Amino acid sequence: MSKKITEIIDSELKELVSNFMINTDLEIAALEVAFKKSDLATINRLGHNMKGSALNYGFIILAELGRSIERAALDEDVIKIDQLLIQLKDYVARVEIMFEKK
Known part of the structure; x- marks a missing residue:
């Protein structure tokens, strides 16, 4: 199993994060x-x-x-974009969200 990627998010945003992640999935598809x-x-x-x-x-x-x-799009670096899309999908698969009061 791959190691989790932890993001620490303000607990006041807890109710909004689910929709944010759904929108992130839509952005990846786009x-x-x-x-x-x-x-x-x-x-x-x-x-x-x-x-x-x-x-x-x-x-x-x-x-x-x-x-x-x-940046890669501005540089017209399609190889880098392809690599970044793989990293982006991996990130979404492994991200673990921790909430804490800021």
Whole structure:
């Protein structure tokens, strides 16, 4: 079994995190569609949005993945984007959310 990735999120956001993770799954699906179409502009936008949303919730690792996707799209680095999509799916599969009062 793979090691969990822990994100520590403010407990005041506990009721919102479930929907956030559902939206993250939808964004991943949209990224995969855009990747298949070589739509770098959409990949850039989705990476940027993911970065911002993740930071608002306190998902530091997810925000970094979003930032990396955004950057790779700007650089037109499709190999890097492909690797980052794999990392992103792995992250979602392994993330463990811990809530604490900030």
